Amino acid sequence: MSAGSIVAGCLAPHPPHLVYAENPPQNEPRAECGWEELRWGYERMRKRLAALNADVLVVLSPHWQTYIGTHFLGVPRFDSKSVDPIFPNLFRYKYGLDVDVPLAEAICARAKERGLVTQMMRNPDFRVDYGTIVSCHMTRPEWDIPIVGISSCRSTAWYSVEVMQEQALALGQATREAIEASGKRAVLLASNSLSHRHFVTESEVPEDMTHEHIYNHSQYLWDMRLLDHVRAGRGQAIIDEMPEFTVQSVSETDAGALTWMLGAMGVPDYPGEVHAYGTVIGTGNAVVSWVPPEEGASS
Amino acid sequence: MSASNPFVKGLVVPGIPHPLLAPEQNEGWQRLRNAFEAAREEVHSCGADVMVIYSTMWPSVVGHQVQAHPEPEWVHVDELFHELGSIPYRFRVDAELAHGWVRAAKGRGLHARPVAYHGFPIDTGSVVATKLLNPDNALPITIGSSNVYADRAETVVFAKSVTDALIAQGKKAVAVVVSTLSNRLFTDWIDPATDHVHSPKDDEWNRKLLEFFAAGRLEDVAQLSRQIHRQIRIGKVVNFKPMWWMSAAMGQHNRYDGKVYDYAPLYGTGAAVLSLTPSGEGVGDKEFDEDDVEFFTGDRNVLDGPVAQESSSALPAPKVATPSVAPSEQSPASSSGVTNTAKAPAPVGAYPHARRVGDLLYLSGVGPRQPGTNAIPGGPVRDADGNPRDYDIEAQTRAVIENVRLILEAAGSSLDRVIDITSFLVDMDRDFAGYNAVYKEVFEPIQATRTTLAITALPTPIAVEFKVLALPGDVPLTKA
Numbered sequence: 115m116s117a118g119s120i121v122a123g124c125l126a127p128h129p130p131h132l133v134y135a136e137n138p139p140q141n142e143p144r145a146e147c148g149w150e151e152l153r154w155g156y157e158r159m160r161k162r163l164a165a166l167n168a169d170v171l172v173v174l175s176p177h178w179q180t181y182i183g184t185h186f187l188g189v190p191r192f193d194s195k196s197v198d199p200i201f202p203n204l205f206r207y208k209y210g211l212d213v214d215v216p217l218a219e220a221i222c223a224r225a226k227e228r229g230l231v232t233q234m235m236r237n238p239d240f241r242v243d244y245g246t247i248v249s250c251h252m253t254r255p256e257w258d259i260p261i262v263g264i265s266s267c268r269s270t271a272w273y274s275v276e277v278m279q280e281q282a283l284a285l286g287q288a289t290r291e292a293i294e295a296s297g298k299r300a301v302l303l304a305s306n307s308l309s310h311r312h313f314v315t316e317s318e319v320p321e322d323m324t325h326e327h328i329y330n331h332s333q334y335l336w337d338m339r340l341l342d343h344v345r346a347g348r349g350q351a352i353i354d355e356m357p358e359f360t361v362q363s364v365s366e367t368d369a370g371a372l373t374w375m376l377g378a379m380g381v382p383d384y385p386g387e388v389h390a391y392g393t394v395i396g397t398g399n400a401v402v403s404w405v406p407p408e409e410g411a412s413s
Numbered sequence: 414m415s416a417s418n419p420f421v422k423g424l425v426v427p428g429i430p431h432p433l434l435a436p437e438q439n440e441g442w443q444r445l446r447n448a449f450e451a452a453r454e455e456v457h458s459c460g461a462d463v464m465v466i467y468s469t470m471w472p473s474v475v476g477h478q479v480q481a482h483p484e485p486e487w488v489h490v491d492e493l494f495h496e497l498g499s500i501p502y503r504f505r506v507d508a509e510l511a512h513g514w515v516r517a518a519k520g521r522g523l524h525a526r527p528v529a530y531h532g533f534p535i536d537t538g539s540v541v542a543t544k545l546l547n548p549d550n551a552l553p554i555t556i557g558s559s560n561v562y563a564d565r566a567e568t569v570v571f572a573k574s575v576t577d578a579l580i581a582q583g584k585k586a587v588a589v590v591v592s593t594l595s596n597r598l599f600t601d602w603i604d605p606a607t608d609h610v611h612s613p614k615d616d617e618w619n620r621k622l623l624e625f626f627a628a629g630r631l632e633d634v635a636q637l638s639r640q641i642h643r644q645i646r647i648g649k650v651v652n653f654k655p656m657w658w659m660s661a662a663m664g665q666h667n668r669y670d671g672k673v674y675d676y677a678p679l680y681g682t683g684a685a686v687l688s689l690t691p692s693g694e695g696v697g698d699k700e701f702d703e704d705d706v707e708f709f710t711g712d713r714n715v716l717d718g719p720v721a722q723e724s725s726s727a728l729p730a731p732k733v734a735t736p737s738v739a740p741s742e743q744s745p746a747s748s749s750g751v752t753n754t755a756k757a758p759a760p761v762g763a764y765p766h767a768r769r770v771g772d773l774l775y776l777s778g779v780g781p782r783q784p785g786t787n788a789i790p791g792g793p794v795r796d797a798d799g800n801p802r803d804y805d806i807e808a809q810t811r812a813v814i815e816n817v818r819l820i821l822e823a824a825g826s827s828l829d830r831v832i833d834i835t836s837f838l839v840d841m842d843r844d845f846a847g848y849n850a851v852y853k854e855v856f857e858p859i860q861a862t863r864t865t866l867a868i869t870a871l872p873t874p875i876a877v878e879f880k881v882l883a884l885p886g887d888v889p890l891t892k893a
Binding site: 179201 | 471472473474488489490492493495496498499524528530531532533534536560597598599600602647680
């Protein structure tokens with residue numbers, strides 16, 4: 115068996131608005147349009163990833179929140195309905211997905227060896243969180259590749275961003291080791307936005323784009339600073355500035371997904387390709403892929 | 414207790430699932446289970462028509478959400494303690510109350526909406542509380558969310574909204590707050606037999622709070638919420654809100670009979686099952702230092718001033734103070750003909766902005782203060798130390814007339830339907846001419862009758878106030 119590899123790492127934000135605006139048959143509500151910049155960015159990223167022939171998507175979602183360690187989906191198949199608790203008017207999605215349980219178990223075991231608290235989730239009635247669903251749908255709407263679902267250990271809330279990063283980097287290294295040992299080609303999805311201050315009101319027509327913009331200028335400046343690092347290939351700078359970025363921009367990076375993904379990829383010193391940046395109900399979102407040079411990084 | 418308050422009982426219960434799913438694994442978890450079952454008897458014998466749940470485990474972002482599906486049904490699994498098993502449920506929801514709660518919340522300036530979707534994920538805390546307190550659906554329930562950004566004012570107003578709805582629908586209720594006291598979970602798996610409160614500090618604070626609850630001092634606990642948040646809560650949200658909600662819903666005082674059923678550690682948190690019953694006796698009103706709030710007038714936007722200033726154009730304001738419902742729905746107690754609106758300055762006493770009786774609309778005294786900020790156009794008549802200041806009577810008079818217009822329109826009337834005005838001036842000699850000139854600009858064509866009086870002072874540092882009588886919008890002008 116040849117060695118497995120991470121063929122791409124993606125920043126794959128999960129606003130349900132994006133699925134809503136795509137009008138897939140799985141989602142009940144219908145939209146006229148909306149958030150095209152981000153949706154078309156996802157479309158570009160999908161084309162980029164298609165050539166990489168991935169065997170599995172490994173996704174870490176902020177909306178599976180675990181306060182005791184990191185958990186992994188451990189049931190081979192889920193068929194259910196995901197209703198967003200914040201935007202139920204937009205997202206009521208019937209999903210069916212396959213889980214690569216052996217790979218999940220391998221990551222779980224290696225993370226435990228590194229001292230992390232871990233747990234396999236074996237309850238077949240469990241409902242997969244909407245963050246995982248949205249990021250996977252937008253990345254691979256065909257749902258023809260199994261996933262590994264990883265929870266967000268809420269160590270930022272319990273301790274600090276610094277503690278979260280230490281744990282997320284260790285989880286990333288465990289993820290990389292397990293993928294390499296598996297012989298599989300994996301795409302990692304960090305399912306989070308950047309700045310994350312929402313508007314607390316919603317227009318009558320959610321996709322009315324006259325209401326869409328960044329929450330405030332400060333959030334935008336922080337998002338642009340982080341994306342400058344992405345585009346310049348300064349992965350370590352992202353890690354180094356993560357504590358301040360997370361606090362100042364109320365960022366969803368507090369969940370550890372971006373740190374985990376960068377850690378798994380060895381903290382890239384090559385540029386990420388920014389496919390899109392846009393806002394969703396005031397939050398800043400970027401669609402980004404890092405493709406290692408050996409897989410044909412674009413720059 | 415106020416005679417009109419519809420809450421006949423309040424409970425505080427934890428939402429972590431072990432008392433429901435695994436009580437046998439720990440002596441304390443079993444005691445909590447027993448406490449739930451004892452409290453259940455109180456719930457079913459207190460004369461309540463409905464159980465109103467405020468769960469700290471149901472976060473919302475876009476305003477406030479209220480569960481309104483008449484029969485939500487699912488097989489629930491907790492995202493953290495999934496190994497404990499599944500929780501199938503089918504609940505009976507008072508959808509009428511849910512919609513009334515939303516309407517009342519909008520009328521008090523909040524952004525709110527009902528959620529009535531199959532498969533909507535009811536939070537673990539609400540599921541646990543309902544399964545243990547109301548296992549046979551003897552009472553219908555209604556559940557309100559806990560907005561992650563909301564601070565005290567918004568939470569208090571949200572609570573008062575459900576009280577409005579209960580009064581309007583003539584229902585009695587039991588309030589159920591789903592929350593632990595200290596919320597510091599262990600960050601590693603434990604042997605259930607070794608469970609204990611995370612730290613002696615958490616335990617000490619929990620026991621102090623239980624003393625307060627046992628003495629019926631609900632408002633005192635509510636006033637301590639910020640301190641509780643700093644001392645024994647993980648900072649996942651902006652503040653510890655459930656006691657604000659409970660106190661505002663049931664009555665902001667300390668006149669309760671408190672009963673602590675039990676207290677035990679729950680995976681490191683401090684969990685208690687306790688009840689509060691309104692009583693004529695108690696420790697009385699103590700050192701309350703946070704103002705009461707009737708209407709939510711939006712974020713102060715301390716850090717986002719420029720955004721707020723632009724909000725009248727393309728930018729949606731972070732918190733909209735403008736009710737989007739018909740005037741008749743804006744009143745928290747519309748059945749009594751009362752009108753309140755977040756567009757006008759909040760009253761400084763226990764009175765509404767307007768009240769309709771028969772074919773006449775009576776406005777309470779209206780001054781020039783600005784809604785939300787209480788700023789006085791033209792400046793106040795005295796400074797904070799009581800020293801007289803120069804002020805602009807014309808600017809104050811224009812602001813009074815604008816506030817009158819806003820209240821009239823909220824009540825379904827308008828300035829041209831005013832039939833009588835009594836004006837009060839604190840300095841007739843200085844101000845009459847300026848006041849009279851501005852008055853003429855607006856009211857000369859309307860020809861309302863008017864009386865102008867000189868008085869010593871008004872409750873706030875303003876120079877002019879109007880008392881207005883008008884015709885409602887549906888009464889023909891010819892009837893006057």
